[in-house]
Amino acid sequence: MKPTHQDLKLSLIEASKQLSTQTVMFHQAVAAYLGLNITDHKCVDFILSKGRVTAGQLAEWTGLTTGAITSVLNRLEKAGFIxxxxxxxxxxxxxxxxxxxxLHAIKEVFAPLNAAMLDLYSKYDQDQLETILDYILHSNQILRNLIEDLRKPAAE
Known part of the structure; x- marks a missing residue:
């Protein structure tokens, strides 16, 4: 029997939760492999995506204090990544x-993931890939909005 529309939505919620958990666990394993903690690892990701950033920008994006970011940058500099x-x-x-x-170690650790994802994407046609991309982009925006809401001071 074909699942109902409601069943599919509930399955998507569950699959998304599992994907989120596996993503966090993967990045934790990557961080450990690189000799970093997960926060430092994701800060490297921010730095790589922007090319260069200030401590204040990292603090804003991560929700960490500038003092905590200074410690992150000290560790990343000591490790040779920045x-x-x-x-x-x-x-x-x-x-x-x-x-x-x-950054060769970072490239090496992500190469199998990139290859596996490209192989996965090859199973979908153009329209399906556009739908998947739309889903991911909208999911990212939902998460950014929720992060912003959670960081707002509680209303009195």
Whole structure:
């Protein structure tokens, strides 16, 4: 018997929860493999996605204090994944930048995932891939909104 629309929605919720858990566990394993904690690992991800960031930007995106971010950056710099560089236009601004020559371990650990995902995507046609992408983009926006809501001070 074909599942109902409601059954499919409930299955999607359950599958999404499982995907979220597996994603967290994967990134925890990656962090451990790289000798990092998961927060440091995801901060490297932010830095790589932007090219360079300030401690204040990382604090804003992660919800961590600037003091905690300073500790993250110290650990990442010690591990060789990032360096700090002053903005030549404003020496008060310090950026965390990736040290691309030191990122081979990160590339190696993600290569099997990238290959497996590309293989998975090849099973879907153009329309299906567009639907999957739409789902992921909207899911990301929902999560960003919920994060923002959770970070708001409680109403008095």
């Amino acid at each position: 360096c700090r560089a002053k903005d030549p236009g404003d020496l008060r601004v310090v950026y965390a930048e990736p040290v691309y020559s030191q």
